[in-house]
Every structure is written in C-alpha cells, then in structure tokens.
Amino acid sequence: MEPLSEQSDAVTRLYEILTRANLSVAFTKKVLVRPPFPFLHKVCTEALGRSGIFSHEQLTLGNLTTREQKAGFLVRALAFVAFTLRAIQADCVSILLFVSPVQVLAGFEVDRTHEFLRQLVLVHQLSDMDGIKASAAAEVQLKGENHLYTMAIKFRRGLTKAQAAVRLFLRNRAMTTTDGNNNDPTPPVPGTKFLKVFEGFGTFEGVVRSATDGVYVVYYAQDGDEEELDEQEMLEVLRQSRQLEAASSVVAPPQVESSADPSPPNTRTVEFVPVNLFGDLERELPSRQQQEVTRNTPSVSPSRNAAAATASKQLAALMQCDGLVSQGSPSQPGEVLLGDKSDLFRIALPKPATANASNNDGTSPQPNVGEPLWRKKLLALVHPNGVAAIPNPTTLYPPSTISK
Known part of the structure; x- marks a missing residue:
C-alpha cells in the first residue's frame, strides 16, 4: 500500500464527501492524510452534537486531556453511527467493531479512520423522521462507553484469532505440497x-x-x-x-590474503640494568655514615672475650693466695680495684700519659684505642712498677671511731 498524500485518491474522495456534507468545519487535504483528534472532535460535535450521546463536558475539547477520555468520546460516536446504520440495514461494515479508538488516537489505521468519517457523513445526512437516531442514542446511553469498548475489543480479538486459525491452516496445507525448504521465519516468542x-x-x-x-x-x-x-x-x-x-548493516570488505608468509615483526630484546640514581644523596645521610664507621671499626672476637674472662678469674685467685692485698688506703689514680669493697685489691698501674708527654725519641705516644679491661689488668701484673700497696690502718679505722 502506497503512503497517503494530499494527491492520493482516497484523500481526494474523502475531501469531496466532507465538503458536500455542509459542515461548518474548515480543513484542508493535509489534515486528512492523518486526521488528528481535534479535527475528529470538531467533526463529531458538529454532526452529532444534537443527538444527546455526548455529555456537556465531552462537548468541550479542553476537558478531554487523557487518552481514556478521548477514547471514550470516540467510542460513543462509533457506537451511534453503527447502531443508526444497522437500523436502516445499510450495506456497510460495523464501524464500532472495525475501528479501534486507540489506533485512531495513535494515528494508525488511517484507512479505517476514513471509513468512519464516510459513515459519519452518511448518518449526518439522514433525517430522523422515524426516530432512528433517537433509538440509537438511547442504546448508546444505556450500554455506556465502557461496555461498548469492552464488547468491541473482544470482537476484534476473536476476529483476529479466527483469521489466524484460517491462515495457519492454509499455511500448513501449502507446506505439505512443497519441499519445505524456505527461509520463512519461525513464530516469535514473547520478548522478540x-x-x-x-x-x-x-x-x-x-x-x-x-x-x-x-x-x-x-x-x-x-x-x-x-x-x-x-x-x-x-x-x-x-x-x-x-x-x-x-x-542497514554495513558489510566489511574481505581481507586480501597474501601468498607469502608474513614476516615476523622486528623485535629486539633490551636488558634493563637497575641503577641507583640517589646513591650520593644516601651516602650523605647520618645513618649511612654511622654504618660506615661501625663497618671500619675492628671487632673483638668471642674467643678473645672468653679468654679475657678466664684470665681475670685466675688473676683474682692468685692474688688471694699470694697476699697481694692492701686495706684502708683509698684508690689512687694509677690503681685497679679487684675484689669486694671489704677486701680491696689494688695494683699499681703506670700513670697515663698526659697530652704533653712524649717518648724518648721525641714522638708523642699513641693512645691505645679500644684496649680491653682484662688486658690492662694483665699488663699491671707484669709491669716492673706493679708492687703491692700496704694499707694504712688509719685510713681504714679513723681515730674518731675507735672507742677508748
């Protein structure tokens, strides 16, 4: 079916019919290509306004705002036209069962909308000498728009099912006479x-x-x-x-296959050597400098520590056996205390060299850095000046403490 236009035969014939109906409605052929609801409302109220099928609110276009209200208005007009033509036994299809108000409002089924307008003009031109229009209007008021709409939609659904059954029967019979090798689509499922x-x-x-x-x-x-x-x-x-x-799909061009084997990509392995870019800055940190000093300082092995402890114990035992003990004299700067406070062992040690002291050859003595304590004690034993000190009784027992 060709799309309708202002030059279509159906639009031209309908325009002539509406023009001869003497309706005080100004319109053009462009409106008939897809009749809008305001145009349909104007034509219906002009042709059927005195029949009494519409309420006072329905006669005003501004009161019909929802789709349900507009569909109810069209149902009343369709039912009145169908009942009137049925009473005169007109040779035409029932417009109430043939036209869906929802489809008319959506702008679909324009050919059925044109059929409704043609039958509307026919009813408008009829005279009501026998009370046919009054009887049709009474039936519309009695049944109501809800009942009329439900009845019409049930009929259309039943008709659609009957048509589907007949077409399915014809299709199955046609398939039995063919080889069945066709590309017809399969029946869809909900969601297709x-x-x-x-x-x-x-x-x-x-x-x-x-x-x-x-x-x-x-x-x-x-x-x-x-x-x-x-x-x-x-x-x-x-x-x-x-x-x-x-x-609408775009077909991509086929890729040209080459007979020659594709050459492998030119790849090169690059070795990454980790480089510390902040080595100079890290060496200036105080923690790194302390680690360097500790690393350069010679450490005493555990074996030497154990030997020093053993030598110290042996030295204390020998001094107790030989009586190399002095009591009562305070410790002097060149002495080393051995033993308990009640029994002081003092060994005369050589006095430490002062800052101005010098060796016989004129050179300054080198300090013994890091000399352990056990080595000092052992040197005191073998030093020629290491004589036993005789304790002074007055230092141990002052005269003020002796009772008379």
Missing part, C-alpha cells in the same frame, strides 16, 4: 524485537509482549501503543524486519 515500517511515520521498533493461540500482542515504545497481529501478519512483519536489518 523487530522493526516495522509505518507508512508516513517512519520505522518503529517493536517487541512481542504475549502470544496466545496465534494472536500476538506487540508494543511500540516510541509512541507507547500496542497492536494485535495474527500469526501470518507477525511472520510478514518479521520478514520485513530482516530485510530492514540486512539493508
């Missing part, structure tokens, strides 16, 4: 996405919401509308969707 082109409105992305007995309820997120399709229509939509996806 597809693309569908609506003439004059572009391409919409839809998704299958439910599938019951060959009837598929699909949803279009771009306009928030639903649509019911039988199995044959659903399969046709899937075929068109495949074609659209194939046309």
